[in-house]
Amino acid sequence: MPSLNTALNIGSRSLFTQQGGISTAGHNIANLNTEGYSRQKMQTHSEQPQPDGTGGGVKRGIPNRVFDRFTAKKIIQEESNSAIFDTRERFLTKVEIVFNEMDDAGLRKTLNEFWNAWSFLANEPESDAAREKVMDRSDALATRFRTMHSELRSLRSEANSRIAGVAAEVNTITSQIADLNRQISSYEMLDRVANDARDQRQLLLENLAKKVDVRWLENDRGELKVSVGKTGWALVEGRKSRNLEASSLGGETAMYHIKGVGENGFQVDLTNEFRSGELKEILDIRDKTVVSYMDQLDDVASGLAHNINRIHATGTGLNSSFDRIKGAYGLNDDARMHPLPFIKDGIFQFHLVDDEGEFLSTYEIEVQAGMDTVYDIVNRINETVDDPLYFEASVEEDGSVVFQSGGGKRFILGDDQTDFTLVMGMNGFFETLRGAEDIRLSDHIMANPNNISTGKDLVPGDNQVALEITQLQTKATMKEETMTFDEFYNGILADVGLRIERNQVEKEHQDNMLAQFKEIRDSTSSVNMDEEIADMIQYQKAYEASAKFMSTVDQMMETVIQM
């Protein structure tokens, strides 16, 4: 027969349980705004009935975490994908600023002014103003190219330093996960609740997924093993985390590689391992996207320089005879010994003139492509002229070719079917080895705008060279002569724009998807204040009722005692 004590027990457990419910509701409300928090639900069971069949009251369980494992997994995967679009948007917007053509300082505007200056000069080859203008606009164009190139380069190094930053962030997160692993396993080994630690770990995992693609597995001690990349290199194993290290192979300027540092300092190069996440996208941007834009910009600049120089080299300006030309490009020791590359069969001409520009003699040098080394050609020039007092060609220490006249004679370059003068950088307009990075006006043009070639044979009103250069604007010279410079550059612009546009669409789609998964998660796991208040009232009422029950039992006991 159950005693009143049992009833008192039921009452006190009930009080204890309702109090726990209130606490849980309080805990939930307190964490209403805590990121990653999963609401908890007090578990209660009815006790085993007593031998006489009456109920044994309530049994307080542990607070449960309301958590949807599947949705959480999905969110982590999509966080990695979202990070790609976010990062891409961030950097492409910066690339777009470099290629910004919608204001007045863009390359296209500078190019327009450059061609217009040439058009002006072709119309008035004798005009000093036109020459100054061509010099000024060309210098502006070269500067613009170099500026854009260096902006892209600094974008690359920005991406590079971000890579180191991401690696450091990953390391912080993984060490925290390892800590939490330890905490959770040691709590749960003692059957203690580690709900909040698990929430924190889940949040960290989400943040990690934004940086790198992750796979994870929970072992029977409740510890997460987190691995990264195609081959699954372990970042966290049990209570230990392993670091990513951004290391540059050589020197300050070199680009970082991402290495995984294992036990005993053993290192694995993970640079090409990542499948998604911010790190993967930044590596792509640094090594592919930006590099490809730099290359294309180089193509425009060197194509421009090349095509203009080819025409310019054979022309003359105002009284622009030379007593010395030093080629802009030097051949290394090896190249000097081999047939000169990029030249064609044919002849090139030069003329000796006097101070007044009167022609004294014309020389034609025959060149065989694939056969002649630079020495062969230089020797042939000297044999043809056969008058070292008046004219001599030589190869300098630095591998450049020098033409030098003397004895009061000067010289000009004439027609060139061979590209010899172009290849050696003689009487060029622009000088460049690498394209946009180092394009600049040739020294002799900078020194005197009268040296800008406009015609042939020192005829001051001859505009055929300037006209031909002007018409390059609308001539298909790029991409195997299928595109004009403008069209080619438009291709770059459109590419940047379209990438951003496409990325915006994909990002929106991705963000919506992620938002939906998060909504599902939040709808399951996050706290509704009204609900909690309702629960609180419910528990409060139950608490009141339990107290009433106990005082009733108390009165009953009084009654019994007074009997």
Add this chain to the structure above:
Amino acid sequence: MRVTDITKRTHVVDNMQKNSQRLKTLQGELATGKRINKTSDDPIGATIVQDIVTTISRNDQTVKNIDTNIAWLDRNEIELNHVAELMEQAKVLALSQANDTATLESRAIVAQELRAIREAMFDAANARMGKLFIFSGTQTFTQPLRINHPIQEAKVSLTDVPQKDVAELLDVTQFKAQFEEHSSNEYRVKISRTGAFGHALYQVSDDFGETWSKEHVLLPVIKVFNSDGKPNDEVILRFTNEEGRPEHEVKDAEGASFDSTAEDIVFPEGLEFVYVPNPKIAYDGNTQKKEVLIGNNITAPLNITADELFLGKGEDGVNIFGVLGALEKAMDANDGEAVANRIQQLDTARNQVLQQAATAGNTIRELEKAKAKLEDQVFSKEKRLSDVQDIDLAESMVELNTAELTNRTSLEASGRLIQPTLLEFLR
């Protein structure tokens, strides 16, 4: 689905973001008046904008060039009209002196006037625009016409001499002769009787050997005679040896002190000296036409050279200075017939000038047409540019109003819904 405070907040924040984005975009578009403010706003549109801007900018430059070129041609036209007027004056003067009423005195006065006209024409031919000579081709720094002084050598031909004799005779290079002064005709001097100076006879033709003058005695220095037998006083022939020294020192062109016993050269019969014309006025410019851009890859030749204008280097051209010179000489010689004979040539010369003036006029019209076309193109491109990149103001304002309304409504709704909790209704 369960609604929680976080999902509610997420919704509110997301919607606020979206509305703000829309407002920001609209605000940006309205502030600049442009639909495309960065390439990614409309990548294809942005490249179209670039192309249009380039075309407009290129056309503007070409129009500027054309304006300069029209000014240049206007300057040409002024000179050409001036020259045509001078030709007209010359013709009037010639006509007045062609009849028998003209006297020696009147012709002498007209000869003076003709000289003045010739000088004025010379100045016109050397006219400049700024520092540039306008009739020198592309040698714009070089004065196109100059008074010529050099002496031109003769070509020696032995076509009429039997070949075996040539071998036996002297080296061809031994026979050297030079013109002194000038000649506008080609002269052929043919040895008609073999012999040394003082013995050989020669004949002269000024019409490529069609008709020949009377025979004259060959001397080291002789005047050349026309086919009608009159000596041409501008042309003197001087024979030299290979070193370029005269074979014989002669004081008198008539040969009075000539010593025929010196080492004589024997001139074979049929030996011919051919003298290429050597005009008094020489052209130092070139014949290159300056091609200027008048559109996209379309060029037009701009200049007229003094060569074709005055010296008749074109087809059927006349040497205007030659004609005027001859006329002047005829006046000085009081030769009415010769004056009358030159009038026809004056007409031809005048036509030559008018023809060039017409060419310049045509080029000006061509340039003006090209300019109008370019300006039309700029106009239509500007319209197209506006179509592509500008916003429709009315439409954008309506859109802005809608977006604003949406934003307000959404904020108000959010404000009302997010505020109340169960707490407010307890107690």
